[in-house]
Amino acid sequence: MKRKVLAVVMAMSMAVGVWPAAAMQTEASGGDDITITVSSRYSNDNPDENYFRQKVEEFNAMDNGITVVMDNISTESDYLDKLRTSFANGDTPDVFQEYGGSRCLDYLEADALVDLKPYLDENDGEWYNTFYDSLWNQTIYEGYEGIYAVPFKTYMVVMYYNKDLFEKAGIEVPKTVDEMLAACETFKSMDILPFQVGEKDNYRFGHFNNNLVIKTLGVDAVDKLASRELAYDSDEMISTYKTMAEMVEKGYFGDNILDTDSTTENTIFKEGNVAMHYDGTWFIANELFGTDFYDHVGVAAFPYGDESCKNYAQGGSSDMFFVSKLNKSQEQIDASIEFLKFITSPEYYQGLDEVAQTIVPVKFEKTDKSPVNPLLDEVNKIQSEVVDMRTDIQNYDPESHMLDTVRSALQGLAMGNSPEQCAEEIMQRIQEYGGQ
Amino acid sequence: MKKRRSSKTTIILYLAPAVILFVMFILYPVINTIYLSFNSWKGIYGSPVNFVGLTNYKQVLQNNAFWKSLLNSFFFMVGGFCVLMPLSFGLALIITSKLRGTKFMKTAFFMPVMLSTTAVALMWVYILNPSYGALNELLRALHLDGLAKDWLSTPGLNIWSVVLVNEWMYAGYNMLIFAAGLVSIPGDIYEAAEIDGCTGFKRLRYISIPLSKESFKIFSILCVTGCLKAFDLVWAMTKGGPNHTSEVPASLLYNEAFTYKFFGKSSAIGVLLLILGVTLSILVNRLLRREEE
Numbered sequence: 168m169k170r171k172v173l174a175v176v177m178a179m180s181m182a183v184g185v186w187p188a189a190a191m192q193t194e195a196s197g198g199d200d201i202t203i204t205v206s207s208r209y210s211n212d213n214p215d216e217n218y219f220r221q222k223v224e225e226f227n228a229m230d231n232g233i234t235v236v237m238d239n240i241s242t243e244s245d246y247l248d249k250l251r252t253s254f255a256n257g258d259t260p261d262v263f264q265e266y267g268g269s270r271c272l273d274y275l276e277a278d279a280l281v282d283l284k285p286y287l288d289e290n291d292g293e294w295y296n297t298f299y300d301s302l303w304n305q306t307i308y309e310g311y312e313g314i315y316a317v318p319f320k321t322y323m324v325v326m327y328y329n330k331d332l333f334e335k336a337g338i339e340v341p342k343t344v345d346e347m348l349a350a351c352e353t354f355k356s357m358d359i360l361p362f363q364v365g366e367k368d369n370y371r372f373g374h375f376n377n378n379l380v381i382k383t384l385g386v387d388a389v390d391k392l393a394s395r396e397l398a399y400d401s402d403e404m405i406s407t408y409k410t411m412a413e414m415v416e417k418g419y420f421g422d423n424i425l426d427t428d429s430t431t432e433n434t435i436f437k438e439g440n441v442a443m444h445y446d447g448t449w450f451i452a453n454e455l456f457g458t459d460f461y462d463h464v465g466v467a468a469f470p471y472g473d474e475s476c477k478n479y480a481q482g483g484s485s486d487m488f489f490v491s492k493l494n495k496s497q498e499q500i501d502a503s504i505e506f507l508k509f510i511t512s513p514e515y516y517q518g519l520d521e522v523a524q525t526i527v528p529v530k531f532e533k534t535d536k537s538p539v540n541p542l543l544d545e546v547n548k549i550q551s552e553v554v555d556m557r558t559d560i561q562n563y564d565p566e567s568h569m570l571d572t573v574r575s576a577l578q579g580l581a582m583g584n585s586p587e588q589c590a591e592e593i594m595q596r597i598q599e600y601g602g603q
Numbered sequence: 604m605k606k607r608r609s610s611k612t613t614i615i616l617y618l619a620p621a622v623i624l625f626v627m628f629i630l631y632p633v634i635n636t637i638y639l640s641f642n643s644w645k646g647i648y649g650s651p652v653n654f655v656g657l658t659n660y661k662q663v664l665q666n667n668a669f670w671k672s673l674l675n676s677f678f679f680m681v682g683g684f685c686v687l688m689p690l691s692f693g694l695a696l697i698i699t700s701k702l703r704g705t706k707f708m709k710t711a712f713f714m715p716v717m718l719s720t721t722a723v724a725l726m727w728v729y730i731l732n733p734s735y736g737a738l739n740e741l742l743r744a745l746h747l748d749g750l751a752k753d754w755l756s757t758p759g760l761n762i763w764s765v766v767l768v769n770e771w772m773y774a775g776y777n778m779l780i781f782a783a784g785l786v787s788i789p790g791d792i793y794e795a796a797e798i799d800g801c802t803g804f805k806r807l808r809y810i811s812i813p814l815s816k817e818s819f820k821i822f823s824i825l826c827v828t829g830c831l832k833a834f835d836l837v838w839a840m841t842k843g844g845p846n847h848t849s850e851v852p853a854s855l856l857y858n859e860a861f862t863y864k865f866f867g868k869s870s871a872i873g874v875l876l877l878i879l880g881v882t883l884s885i886l887v888n889r890l891l892r893r894e895e896e
Contacts, residue, residue: 244842251861257648273864277650369845423733425756425845493648568863579846582758592846599662600863 201502202234203261206253207486208246210239213453214523219510222518226509233502243368254279259491261503267305267316267487268562270570274489275308275315281490282313286504297513302528305484305558316487317511318528322447323482323550324374327455330465332359332442340465344383344410344472350442351419360441362414363421365432372411372577373570375445377481377560379407383472386479386555393563399573399597400590408577408586410472415580425581445469447485451542452523466542468549480549482556484528526550572596633877639870646866659871669872672843672850675762679830679851682766688822690774695781696811713775720772724839727768731755755841758848765840765849772836777822784818785811820891827883831876852876 205223209216223235238260240246253259254274265271274280283306287295298318306316328340336357341347351361364371380388384403391397398404414420421427421441436444437460444450455461471477488510490503509515513531520527521536524543557563561570576584576592584592640659644652663669698709715723730737731754739751754764788810796802796810834853837843843850843858850858852872860869 248861251646251864255646255648255860255866259648273645273647273650277645277647279647279649366845423753423756426733426753568865571862575844575846578844582756582845582848584846595667599666600865 200232200234201498202236203499203502203506204236204238205262205506206238206240206246206250206260207264208239208241208243209264210241211453214456215449215452215519215525218519218522222510222515226506231505233505235506243370254493257494259493259495261495261499262488262490262506264319264486265316265489266485266559266562268559268570269564269567270562271315271489272308272565273567274491275311279491279493280315281492281500281503282315283317283490283504283507284312284314287314287317294508294511297511297529299528299530302484305562306487316484316489317507318484318486319488319511320449320486321483321526321528322449322485323480323526323546323553323556324378324445324447324469325480325546325549326467326469327436327444327446327450328465328467329436329439329442329463331439331463333465335359336442340467341470342467342477343474344379344470347443347470348410348414348419351414351417354442355418360421360435361419362443362445363427363432363435363441364424365427365429366420366424366578366581367426367428369574369578371429371432372581373559373574374481375411376407376573376577377557378445378469379410379472380404380560381479381481381557382469382476383407385473385476386557389557389560389563392560393565399593400587405586405590408580408589411577412580412584412586412589415583420581425578439463448482448526448543448546449485451540451546452525455542456524456538456540461542464542466545466549468552478552478554480553480556481558482550482553483558485558566597566600568596568600572600636870636873636877639867640874642867644866646860646864655867659867660875662868663871663875668847668850668855669852671847672852672855675849675851676830676833678762678766679769679833680827682763682770683826683830684823686767687770687773687777687826688819690770691777691822692781692815694774694778695785696807698778699782699785712778715772716775718772720835721839723768723772724836727764728755728840731764755849756845758845761841761845762849765837768840769833769836777825780821780825781815781818784815788814823887823891824884827887828880831880831883 207219209219220237220239223237226233227235238249240249250260250263250265254277259279271280299321302318302321303314306314306318308315326340332354333340336350336353336359338350338353339346341350354361364375366372380392384397384407388397388403392399392404411420415424421435427435432444433446433450433454435441437454437458439460451466455464468477469480471479488507490500490507492500495503511529513529516527516529516531517534519525520531520533521538524538524540526543526546559570561573564570573593576589576596579589579592580586639652641654641656642652643655643659644650694708694712698705698712702708731739733739733751733753733756736754738754742748742751752760755761792810792814793806796806801809832853833851834857837849837851837854838857841849843854847855853876856869856872856876859865859872
């Protein structure tokens with residue numbers, strides 16, 4: 168008898184274990200309030216990301232029947248791993264931050280993304296018209312009707328430089344790749360680090376190569392690479408890897424670059440020990456504004472390799488928000504749209520401009536509280552001369568693995584791989600993954 | 604009759620939790636992995652799963668990265684047998700000896716096992732940092748600048764750095780296995796041997812090691828299977844990089860699935876690992892049994 172009772176108790180305990188989960192499910196779907204999850208990488212303690220979190224809290228305090236639960240993971244690879252896992256098990260966030268391009272194409276192909284065009288077009292395109300027109304090309308996909316993301320941040324990769332070190336070296340800020348290499352040599356001879364790249368985060372070499380391609384081979388090369396008209400092992404592409412390999416070999420990219428991450432890279436530059444630092448325009452708001460080092464920094468366009476490409480740049484929409492429709496109710500989707508409208512409103516960016524100035528995707532009027540920011544003015548001047556832009560080259564590729572594939576192969580250059588090995592690795596991966 | 608039926612119900616109820624857990628967390632995932640390994644799937648819930656036959660296996664076996672990752676697993680095994688085994692056995696000898704402070708030593712040697720893998724990995728990532736890491740600082744202080752290396756980013760060296768950290772971490776755990784074997788050796792044997800003049804190293808060679816055979820067997824099987832599925836430490840220390848140089852099969856499997864979204868291919872790696880693990884375990888078992896006979 169005792170045994171029987173014990174067995175029944177054990178079986179019941181199994182059932183009880185599952186109960187809370189079932190109860191939570193009922194509560195979530197049965198209440199009046201809608202809870203949506205928003206995933207992003209905005210967990211850092213900087214003015215821009217603090218502002219985002221503060222605005223989400225404000226949204227939650229509005230008592231509009233929508234509660235936003237934030238899931239913020241700063242590290243890119245960890246964030247993307249979690250996002251991909253959520254898509255595999257079907258428990259996706261309602262709204263998520265991504266960088267667009269081919270990496271999101273798989274989600275679109277699986278019919279997991281909400282077409283935002285109907286919402287953007289409402290009231291004669293009221294929401295649509297708040298954004299700059301040029302940014303929409305990154306939210307549309309060939310062969311698919313509609314708009315699948317809203318731009319949240321825009322950027323351009325520029326060259327920041329330490330004014331004191333350039334003055335000490337007595338050289339001009341480089342305008343061309345050759346001048347940049349000559350400047351690196353000068354700094355090296357003076358025992359000053361020309362760059363300190365944090366290639367532990369492999370997007371750093373990815374961005375450098377993007378700029379070499381866009382500003383040497385032109386924006387057409389980006390489309391040609393995507394269509395395979397231009398091969399990753401062509402002489403033109405190998406020449407870009409060669410430039411980087413030489414810079415690694417000569418120590419222009421700094422010391423221990425594979426053990427340095429991008430955060431450390433920023434810190435070392437801000438300590439005043441490095442002559443140049445290429446980065447997105449977000450660097451001003453997140454790392455420079457309000458610091459003592461601000462006045463010691465200058466900004467210039469990334470050097471060009473061919474004069475015909477000098478007015479091209481790497482830039483566009485960086486962060487975008489997508490809405491998932493995987494296992495989502497219409498109420499959840501509507502709540503997600505409501506939230507997106509809030510965080511992409513001119514008022515949002517007006518407030519942002521007061522605490523963290525950067526280039527943004529939405530038109531808004533500055534207030535009296537907007538601080539003076541000469542570096543950003545300089546960036547705007549550089550941007551006004553740009554005639555065409557592309558974001559990460561592999562974002563335009565039809566194969567979603569290409570961004571990771573190319574970045575990984577470029578990381579090989581930092582280990583001492585030859586340009587030919589780098590090209591071969593990319594081609595091998597293309598062949599390996601082709602047709603999957 | 605009624606009693607027998609009720610006893611059957613009791614048996615079923617007793618077994619149910621274990622069976623349910625086994626089916627949910629082992630059997631179902633294994634069957635699903637085998638199924639996926641013959642298909643192509645982008646890893647998005649509800650997206651089509653297309654049958655591709657043996658293509659995934661063909662691609663995995665033709666992939667250099669897979670063989671490189673297996674080689675790295677082999678390094679783990681080499682490290683396991685050449686470093687971890689003697690180290691753990693040595694520690695076991697110390698804590699089972701009559702030396703003073705064995706209680707303290709037991710705790711100290713076992714400490715790394717109690718720490719989480721991520722904590723151990725982070726600690727060693729800092730120690731091995733080429734710019735400010737304690738190891739390189741120490742080498743420089745000893746005027747051995749030439750030996751100061753970029754431990755986690757130099758191909759070839761990085762995997763061995765992880766292997767040695769792995770040995771440091773698990774030495775305490777395996778020490779317990781060997782210690783259990785050593786304390787079970789009857790004291791009479793040692794006493795008799797001592798009378799016959801068998802002391803010191805001879806005592807170790809002719810008594811302790813042969814009579815710890817069972818412990819060596821357990822260690823061997825755990826080492827072989829454990830090395831094949833090594834993941835957490837590698838992931839936390841190098842993520843298989845840079846450029847896949849410290850990849851092990853489990854990290855490759857993870858990257859194929861969650862970085863490149865090739866879940867079919869990733870599953871094929873999983874199945875191959877399972878086959879390899881089972882085969883090696885059987886082989887080791889047979890080898891040790893034959894020796895016994």
